[in-house]
Amino acid sequence: MFDDTRPIFQQLADRLADEILRGVYREEEQVPSTNELAVQLRINPATAGKALTLLVERGVLYKKRGIGMFVAPNAPAIIETERQQAFSARYLVPLLAEARALGLSPSDIIELIENATSESSPQPVKDIAS
Template identity: 55%
Template sequence: MDESKPIFQQIAERIENDIISGALPEETQVPSTNEFAAFLRINPATANKGVGLLVDSGVLYKKRGIGMFVTRGARDRLTAERRERFRDEYLAPLLAEARKLGIDERQLAALIQTTAPSPSTTTKESQ
């Protein structure tokens, strides 16, 4: 667990990541708050708060007496939100710093290409 963020937010992010990666497809059931609590050794109320965030945002929905499920369109919506956040949190500051340093778009693209791992390296590392 990451100590810089509240545990309930980390649970919500973990579920979001599983939805985005396809590990939790739309209309599938997510682990219960008790399962999260037992696995992570946390209070069930904390797990419930993380799941509740996703219910409130429409990513998950409850089937009474059965559990929580991933809503239709959740993956696309989460991906779009993450891309927007990526642009705001990473690209905007990167471009601002590049401008300060006199690095134009072509030079920045070349830096990214020479710095980024090759696809074959990335594939090997993820296996």
């Protein structure tokens, strides 16, 4: 469900964003209300509301007054862009800084990635019967 590493409202916002990316909620489709989320997840309605507000501020959801919250047009693209930027900041920037310190060229880095990818891919299982 939820863990203690981050505030619940952020975890819920991330969960809803994941569901939008997976197609659980499509563009222009209504998402559960603050109260529905609170009851379903057994959390404070203010926490659920904060998660929805966060997604509105990010342009992922929009509010139809008196009706509810809906998935914004291009919401999946917005989420993907945010996640790509976060991935770059968290992984690529430090990787490139370390590569520079080691004197690695871009082609060296690509070769390392390709080698790591081939090493981590599942190996075919040999048929014992043959």
